Amino acid sequence: MADVHSFESMAALDGEGLRYAIFLTGCPLRCWYCHNPDAWFPSGKNVTAEQAFQKARRFKPYFKHGGGVTFSGGEPLLNADFINETAELLHGEGIGYCLDTSGSVPLTDSVRKALDRADMVILDVKFPDPERYRLYTGGDFSRFIEIGRYCTKIGARLWLRTVVVPGINDSEADMEQYAALVKEFKFERYELLGFHTMGFFKYENLQITNPLANVAAMDRDRLDELQRYLNSILHPQSKGN
Amino acid sequence: MTNTTAWRGFREGVWRDGINVSNFIKLNYTPYEGDASFLSGPTERTNREMARVKELLIAENAKGGVLDVDTSRVLTILSHEPGYVVDKDTDIIVGLQTDAPLRRGVSPFAGFRNAEQACEAYGYQISDLVQTEFKYRTTHNTGVFRVYTDTMRKARHAGVLTGLPDAYARGRIIGDYRRVALYGMDYLIEQKKLDKKRLGEKDYLDEATIHLLEDLAKQLEFMAQLKTMAQSYGYDISRPAENAREAIQWLYFGYLGAVKEQNGAANSIGRIAEFIDVYIQRDLDEGVLTEEQAQELIDDLVIKLRLVRHLRTPEYNDLFAGDPVWVTLSLAGVTGEGRHMVSKTSFRVLQTLYNLGSSAEPNITVLWSEKLPQHFKDFCAQVSIDTDSIQYENDDLMRRMYGDDYSIACCVSAMKTGKQMQFFGARCNLAKVLLMALNGGKDEKEGSQIAPVGTVYEGDVLEFDKVYAAYKHYLSWMAKLYVNTMNIIHYMHDKYAYERLMMSLHDTDVERLMAFGVSGFSVVVDSLSAIKYAKVKPIKDERGLITEFDVEGEFPKYGNDDDRADLIGKDLIEYFYKELCKTPAYRGARHTLSILTITSNVMYGRKTGSTPDGRKAGQPFAPGANPMHGRDAEGALASLNSVAKLNYACCQDGISNTFSITPDALGRDKNDRIEHLVTMLDGYFQQDAHHLNVNVLNRDKLVAAMNDPTLYPSLTIRVSGYAVNFNKLTRDKQEEVIARTFHEKM
Numbered sequence: 001m002a003d004v005h006s007f008e009s010m011a012a013l014d015g016e017g018l019r020y021a022i023f024l025t026g027c028p029l030r031c032w033y034c035h036n037p038d039a040w041f042p043s044g045k046n047v048t049a050e051q052a053f054q055k056a057r058r059f060k061p062y063f064k065h066g067g068g069v070t071f072s073g074g075e076p077l078l079n080a081d082f083i084n085e086t087a088e089l090l091h092g093e094g095i096g097y098c099l100d101t102s103g104s105v106p107l108t109d110s111v112r113k114a115l116d117r118a119d120m121v122i123l124d125v126k127f128p129d130p131e132r133y134r135l136y137t138g139g140d141f142s143r144f145i146e147i148g149r150y151c152t153k154i155g156a157r158l159w160l161r162t163v164v165v166p167g168i169n170d171s172e173a174d175m176e177q178y179a180a181l182v183k184e185f186k187f188e189r190y191e192l193l194g195f196h197t198m199g200f201f202k203y204e205n206l207q208i209t210n211p212l213a214n215v216a217a218m219d220r221d222r223l224d225e226l227q228r229y230l231n232s233i234l235h236p237q238s239k240g241n
Numbered sequence: 242m243t244n245t246t247a248w249r250g251f252r253e254g255v256w257r258d259g260i261n262v263s264n265f266i267k268l269n270y271t272p273y274e275g276d277a278s279f280l281s282g283p284t285e286r287t288n289r290e291m292a293r294v295k296e297l298l299i300a301e302n303a304k305g306g307v308l309d310v311d312t313s314r315v316l317t318i319l320s321h322e323p324g325y326v327v328d329k330d331t332d333i334i335v336g337l338q339t340d341a342p343l344r345r346g347v348s349p350f351a352g353f354r355n356a357e358q359a360c361e362a363y364g365y366q367i368s369d370l371v372q373t374e375f376k377y378r379t380t381h382n383t384g385v386f387r388v389y390t391d392t393m394r395k396a397r398h399a400g401v402l403t404g405l406p407d408a409y410a411r412g413r414i415i416g417d418y419r420r421v422a423l424y425g426m427d428y429l430i431e432q433k434k435l436d437k438k439r440l441g442e443k444d445y446l447d448e449a450t451i452h453l454l455e456d457l458a459k460q461l462e463f464m465a466q467l468k469t470m471a472q473s474y475g476y477d478i479s480r481p482a483e484n485a486r487e488a489i490q491w492l493y494f495g496y497l498g499a500v501k502e503q504n505g506a507a508n509s510i511g512r513i514a515e516f517i518d519v520y521i522q523r524d525l526d527e528g529v530l531t532e533e534q535a536q537e538l539i540d541d542l543v544i545k546l547r548l549v550r551h552l553r554t555p556e557y558n559d560l561f562a563g564d565p566v567w568v569t570l571s572l573a574g575v576t577g578e579g580r581h582m583v584s585k586t587s588f589r590v591l592q593t594l595y596n597l598g599s600s601a602e603p604n605i606t607v608l609w610s611e612k613l614p615q616h617f618k619d620f621c622a623q624v625s626i627d628t629d630s631i632q633y634e635n636d637d638l639m640r641r642m643y644g645d646d647y648s649i650a651c652c653v654s655a656m657k658t659g660k661q662m663q664f665f666g667a668r669c670n671l672a673k674v675l676l677m678a679l680n681g682g683k684d685e686k687e688g689s690q691i692a693p694v695g696t697v698y699e700g701d702v703l704e705f706d707k708v709y710a711a712y713k714h715y716l717s718w719m720a721k722l723y724v725n726t727m728n729i730i731h732y733m734h735d736k737y738a739y740e741r742l743m744m745s746l747h748d749t750d751v752e753r754l755m756a757f758g759v760s761g762f763s764v765v766v767d768s769l770s771a772i773k774y775a776k777v778k779p780i781k782d783e784r785g786l787i788t789e790f791d792v793e794g795e796f797p798k799y800g801n802d803d804d805r806a807d808l809i810g811k812d813l814i815e816y817f818y819k820e821l822c823k824t825p826a827y828r829g830a831r832h833t834l835s836i837l838t839i840t841s842n843v844m845y846g847r848k849t850g851s852t853p854d855g856r857k858a859g860q861p862f863a864p865g866a867n868p869m870h871g872r873d874a875e876g877a878l879a880s881l882n883s884v885a886k887l888n889y890a891c892c893q894d895g896i897s898n899t900f901s902i903t904p905d906a907l908g909r910d911k912n913d914r915i916e917h918l919v920t921m922l923d924g925y926f927q928q929d930a931h932h933l934n935v936n937v938l939n940r941d942k943l944v945a946a947m948n949d950p951t952l953y954p955s956l957t958i959r960v961s962g963y964a965v966n967f968n969k970l971t972r973d974k975q976e977e978v979i980a981r982t983f984h985e986k987m
């Protein structure tokens with residue numbers, strides 16, 4: 001049983017192919033730039049693994065080219081037991097899954113199992129140093145490192161993602177720092193996402209303070225420029241993107 | 242019949258012994274698995290002709306949508322001298338409905354008053370000559386209203402039965418225009434004469450036989466006229482076409498004659514691409530045609546198809562917005578033997594959207610199958626993403642019921658080409674029938690008694706079983722009235738506005754389909770779901786009629802892949818279809834049903850009071866089988882899955898679904914978007930879904946276009962089984978399109 005924020009039957013960006021995304025609530029982090037703050041809190045919508053599986057399997061006709069289920073959130077690995085239980089059922093039907101995680105949870109046996117059996121892991125590289133990590137997310141940098149290393153150790157297909165926020169992590173020096181940090185990970189691609197303001201209304205609805213209320217959306221061209229720069233300095237084993 | 246010149250090099254088969262175009266195509270087309278890289282751009286000549294077309298379109302737009310009307314005479318096959326877009330030497334494929342491009346003719350056969358009003362709406366007067374000609378002539382419209390019962394009139398007035406083809410020509414009939422090219426008119430005339438002779442020799446000439454004999458006489462008269470029309474352009478179509486240019490020209494003459502004779506709601510051209518490809522490929526092989534010239538031929542045919550016009554009243558435009566003709570052109574699909582039918586000409590037709598720019602017409606319809614070659618699927622997806630101009634229908638599903646040589650008429654109506662025809666029947670407003678059932682047969686708006694007297698629902702809360710029983714009772718009554726109304730309409734249309742030329746390009750023993758339709762589908766499904774799963778309190782007005790509803794609690798909504806709601810819809814349609822079938826249809830027609838509203842969902846909504854799903858009086862319905870705007874909350878594929886559950890066996894006239902997604906939600910880059918769209922289409926159709934209109938665009942773009950039409954003058958979008966130029970929609974329809982669900986990135 002897990003508390004579900006929502007289901008999205010066509011997530012075409014979070015992994016390969018067309019994906020059925022299950023957004024689980026709860027998150028150990030409080031990222032300043034979070035665009036889903038509503039997923040921090042329980043929705044009251046409790047779903048069993050069987051129910052989630054029954055919903056997801058309906059989309060099997062669309063799961064080609066690597067498509068499947070994506071567990072996202074919130075932080076999905078807070079519900080690793082639920083994921084493992086659902087995954088069992090999905091695998092029985094030949095459906096794979098992808099984890100969209102910040103890596104902000106302790107590496108328990110259950111989390112290991114969820115990572116071991118995933119088709120792919122999309123890992124958020126929030127900040128390249130423990131200080132900024134703590135400041136802007138409230139989380140523990142060492143947990144992220146531990147999970148990144150674990151994925152590398154088990155040979156998981158790993159995609160890295162970083163949200164770039166104007167004035168916070170949008171310099172060439174930041175990119176160099178990120179590149180140095182991920183050097184020890186084995187990953188397929190590293191994608192930068194631009195900070196956007198489309199989630200602002202959620203802060204208002206929830207009546208919680210939006211620490212970046214005065215920050216504008218990331219400029220598209222500048223983001224592309226940073227992505228190119230990052231690609232150019234990344235470890236050669238990465239394909240870049 | 243043998244013809245050594247015209248048929249040189251073609252593989253022999255039964256097509257030589259009698260009319261059988263399907264056999265000819267299957268023996269002679271060249272399947273193509275490659276990609277789009279062979280295609281040619283527009284020639285200098287094509288660009289010159291298109292420049293002229295663009296001038297004309299701008300002028301037409303500037304004059305309020307109608308450039309010119311020839312009121313001096315009645316439009317028929319032989320009424321006008323030849324007309325050209327540029328001139329006789331520049332046009333490659335020739336022929337216009339009147340003597341000048343975009344000059345509309347007057348065709349009062351379906352309804353004189355209608356033609357008169359259409360002229361007046363654009364500042365024209367029907368000439369004295371035409372007035373006199375029709376003074377002693379009964380039109381279709383007059384015939385129908387002589388016979389309509391009081392109940393039919395009331396149902397029509399209240400908008401329960403609506404959009405009926407009782408004042409305009411019914412359309413949706415597709416002549417097999419390929420026959421003109423393959424066999425030549427003389428052979429076709431000879432065959433019809435033989436049919437007539439054989440029929441006349443029956444022992445007992447009953448009414449049905451005499452009717453058919455007269456039909457054949459009418460057909461023969463117009464077949465001769467078609468030859469004369471072609472002659473006026475300098476072509477002899479009595480013989481078969483001898484090369485690609487002639488094949489396209491002959492075929493187009495057949496179509497042109499049909500749209501001169503008839504101004505039916507939809508004038509589709511059928512499944513012609515693979516047929517034409519046989520001729521193009523032979524010319525290419527013989528070295529007498531280049532790829533550039535082949536493309537130029539297709540481009541020029543499509544230019545002519547884009548210029549087809551009919552004169553319509555403003556009321557008509559309210560139903561079918563954007564001045565559509567539905568020159569539906571179907572392509573691809575698979576043969577009964579499992580071979581895909583994609584040819585290079587399937588690509589060439591799609592390429593016209595690049596060479597000539599995007600456009601609503603012809604209504605290009607891809608007959609999708611999982612067996613289509615990957616490169617072709619990818620190209621279709623690319624064209625959808627770039628132009629929003631094409632629609633998809635499930636060949637793997639339709640082939641089971643219509644064989645492998647069917648065409649699509651209008652939006653989603655399949656029929657065996659040249660072997661089946663359709664009696665078009667507009668639609669019945671299911672939401673109004675539900676309100677009528679709650680109000681004892683009274684119209685919730687005007688309060689008049691339309692259906693048999695029953696009791697207004699008693700009780701504080703609507704109980705599902707009670708409501709559904711009453712609803713089914715009234716649906717049965719409705720079904721009977723609907724079939725009988727249609728029987729009258731089509732009896733009179735056959736009598737006073739028979740499609741002589743189109744029907745001459747059908748087999749004589751044609752199979753007839755009577756196509757009923759429903760609107761308000763998702764409104765009713767959600768209403769019934771609300772009654773079943775939430776608490777709906779009816780609120781009565783001062784007349785004692787239920788006109789408002791108070792909905793407490795949540796209920797599952799159609800469009801979220803939730804069986805609780807979706808199966809209500811499936812059951813409802815199956816029930817209504819069964820009820821329709823209980824009343825025999827005119828001329829032995831087989832009943833079919835569609836869930837399709839064109840753009841009339843706005844008008845139907847206007848005529849319908851508040852509904853138990855929470856929709857307020859006057860608000861638009863969702864189009865076709867679409868879930869209600871914004872209620873499909875679990876994303877695009879869940880919405881598709883809900884629609885896919887509806888049973889095509891009960892809806893063989895089509896289940897229309899229009900889908901809009903933003904480019905960013907479809908994928909990161911062009912390649913991802915193409916791959917995802919193809920995967921989506923495959924997955925949807927694999928579940929026996931029927932139809933999908935695809936729009937890949939941002940809502941902002943539509944809002945911008947609405948506020949400033951000059952920004953995107955040729956912005957084309959798919960609406961409901963067809964495409965329209967967005968700028969040709971009225972403001973309320975534009976707003977409704979913008980309000981529809983756009984599947985966006987989270």
